[in-house]
Amino acid sequence: MEIILLIFSGLFGLTIGSFLNVIIYRLPRKIKFTKDRSICPNCSNQLKWYHNIPLFSYLFLKGRCGYCGQHISFRYPLVESINCLFYLYYYYRFDLTFDFIIFSILTSALIVIFFIDLDYQIIPDLITIPGMIIAIAVSWLPNAIGLIPSLIGLLVGGGSLYLIALLGDFLFKKESMGGGDIKLAAMLGAFLGWQKIIFIFMSSAVIGLVISVFMMIYSKKLRKERIVPFGPFIALAAVLAIIYGDVIINYYLENFIYSLQ
DSSP states (O other): OOHHHHHHHHHHHHHHHHHHHHHHTTTTTTTTTTTTSSTTTTTBBHHHGGOOOOOHHHTTTTOTTTHHHHHOOHHHHHHHHHHHHHHHHHHHHHOOHHHHHHHHHHHHHHEEEEEHHHSSOOOOOOHHHHHHHHHHTTTTTTOOOOOHHHHHHHHHHHHHHHHHHHHHHHHHHOSSHHHHHHHHHHHHHHHHHHHHHHHHHHHHHHHHHHHHHHHHHOOOOHHHHHOOSSSSHHHHHHHHHHHHHHHHHHHHHIIIIIIGO
């Protein structure tokens, strides 16, 4: 039974991952999710159902459109595979529990945010605002963080980045941080609590610094534009917080805080 549920979790992750690709493509282009079946962006032919089987269609078609033979972006199977692996991991770690459901939903949302912000430098309100509402709505359920910690996390997450944005605007005389980043931080704080949102801030800063320096060294475009979206770094740090946050926070408290008392 465990093997069957594990396989089901993986297949479910692939299926949701396929839908995430639809959101990543259509949301920034303002195309309705309910508008017909997917089409090839090159030849505009409507894809058959067997062209849309997550991961397997890409492998069967050898990464090409079934009509025009144009290469299909590797991002499609990548998104599906990443989402599948996270669902498998969460099932392995949490079983079919509240944590499995919440962390799976949150991680899927973060995958969408990662790629949309990477391409368009926007974080859609259609994800973060409903995310805040859902986080607060489920916070009182058994095994959740609780309503008060969720509200505090939302205020710490959104409020901290808002103050940093105001300071950055004052120092640089231009917008230093988008409103999407602030709403994303508020959503994550509502889901994960104030301790983990602080961990996310610190981790995203380190991840962002390392990756930005590396990319600017090897990318002439980035050196010229000097625009690196912060949302993907927050998303990566949030996944790190979900998986290792408790371990790292407890280690820090035991070795650096409690030892001083």
